[in-house]
Amino acid sequence: MKYFYLVWKNLWRRKLRTIFTLLAALFTFALFGVLVATNVAFGMGVDISGADRLVVIHKISLIMPLPIAYKDRIAAVPGVKAVTHMNWFGGVYKDPKNFFAQMAVDTPTFFDLYPEYVVPLAQMKAWNEDRAGAIAGRDLAARFGWKIGDKIPILGTIFWHKDGSRLWTFNLDGLYEPGKKGVDATQFFFHYEYLKESAARGGDLVGWYTIRIDDAKRAGEISQQIDALFANSPYETKTSTEKAFAQSFANQIGNIGLIVRYVLSAVLFGMLLVIGNTMAQSVRERTNELAVLKTLGFSNRLVLFLVIAESCLLALVGAGLGLLFSWAVLTPLVGTMLKQFLPVFFIPAWGILLGVAVALLLGVITGLMPGIQAMRLRIVDALRKV
């Protein structure tokens, strides 16, 4: 620690260069943060999906519905603790551009199975008593400026009323908060009963079931039992863990996510090279200074340490500022802009840690080459050079 002052002074020897290098590192790591957040967003919630939840969908495709009668039969399978179901409503709020997810959910069970959607008790009570009631995510309500008590008109594209009208009006009874980081707060839930009673057709079918099992380890076994139950029926099922279900969604986005990851690596690699080169150069320029240090009795190892400490300090300060900027300003800003496409957009803790680790690695690598040169330096040779 006692050499900190020396390292610090060395760093500011060429102010302009240090500032530029810092800024280059800052922007590179700000970008790093945004790309980590993008990666999380394209992960479609794989990381936060419940380990003890399974999803039961129609074997041919998610778009094919399942009979409501399956609910009791699934609930009777040993190991199944709770069952709920959802319908994709797919309506349009004012303009098709205002896309968001609307789901008809099973009122008594839905929020039990999804404790990550947190609704205040009073609002939940109001919703339970309101046939045409709805609960919206906090971010969704913010996007359209909705308040509790508002009437939300949604034009049905899949479901329409028995009298042929397509307009569904919901009362906004409550808002849910994300219970943990990474939970999508842009969805819209309403009562399945309302859909079932009012829809001209299709109301007696549900989109898919979500179940909770008592032991996550038995997921494979229970899935097989459920699928065997409905084998050779007109509505065969495919049961998978919620994680696998989310993963298959993420995979549907396909190579695009992969390409974003490549971009991340390419940009980082390129920028690190630029920064590393500058840092290495600044050590090389000081060859005879290092020789003087050695003359004064600094050991080879200490000289190496000083050089590496300097490059690490530079990298860490730049990366720290960049990650901070990205975390505090950039990603929230971008997240708001892209909310519509990527509802979950943030830098998780592992992203920050990874960034710091990369910065440290950068510092060591860029310091190592010139550091070793400095270590091997013969004092006489170095001092002779001008």
Next chain:
Amino acid sequence: MGNWLAQIGTVTWLNLRTVGQRRGASTAAAFGILVVVTVFIALLSIAVGFRQTMASTGDPATVIVLRGGSDSEMTSTVTRDSSRIIAEAPGLLRSPAGTLASAELFVVVDVPKRNTGTAANVPLRGVQPAAFAVRKNFRLLEGRRFESGRNEVIVGQGAAKEFAGLEVGHRLRWGENEWTVVGIFSDGGSLSESEIWTDVDVLQPAYRRTMFQSIHARLESAAAYDRFKDSLTSDPRLDVSVYREPDYYAGQSEGLTTLVYALGLLICPLMVAGAVFGALNTMYSSVATRSREIATLRALGFGSGPVVISVLAESLLLAAVGGGIGAAFAYYAFNGFRAATINWQSFSQVAFAFRVTPALIFLGTSIALAIGLLGGLLPAVRAARLPVATALREL
């Protein structure tokens, strides 16, 4: 004036000839710019390619008819009776077999992706015989067309490349039915190439449907659109929305292209900022190592203008080399790169190829030159302002 130009020439030439002495720093700066340009072009080529696939689907003389208020085939339904009325509407092109109108059913089936092995939503479209004439770019590449009334399918070449088990002769099982792949087709790079087609009369009972989802039809000419549309919308028996196909698919491509452009616009300034500071460092140190040289030139009577220009020229050269290589690399690596992604509007996969267009290359190299200009400007001014006496005295 001539003297001034000669000075510029001399100093710049001197400058560029010594770039080799600053190999490390120059290469790093050029490489930084190379990465920026490559990434920029690669990102935008996704959006351009996707949009091109959507845009090449349908020409102005083709229309799609959906249920009133529907904006996607997925959520639309058209009854058999309505489909007959629509097929007889004025303005449609006729062939000996009737008007060129195909009532179609659009469902999604799970097919594993080749590269991940995980299930993807692949569109399965049931079509009527007129469908082949409605899509005038339709070509059979391999095998034959499906026979009507049989569980046979033909596969678009995009789908065949992107998803597993769709080769001619393969058997597929969806639900209770088994299907045989009998052909591979192309359709001018359009969205249809991501789809699997079969006879709608076979698909309807297999999916327990009695209705269609859309009518795809060819007009006598693009100008017949209004006549056709008016006759349908004024018919009291019908409740439909009519779109020209290009408009319909342009709407469908909006989500992904907006997302990619937004990401590109966001990532780009950060990359550029990083690269500019890298270039600044390189050029400052280039000026610093040559300060005696520059001072000597100044002492000999060279003006500050030529010195500024020579430094800028060096930085622009680095940028041009980096940008040029980056653009060339992006072109060879990404142009035609095949990918598939989900189109949320139809909840199904779209196979498409990245497109590196001349406009993108131009934009990318412009960005490179802008980085070079920004990175060279301040160091150039410093070089010109260098006090001759001090610089000469410096070691």
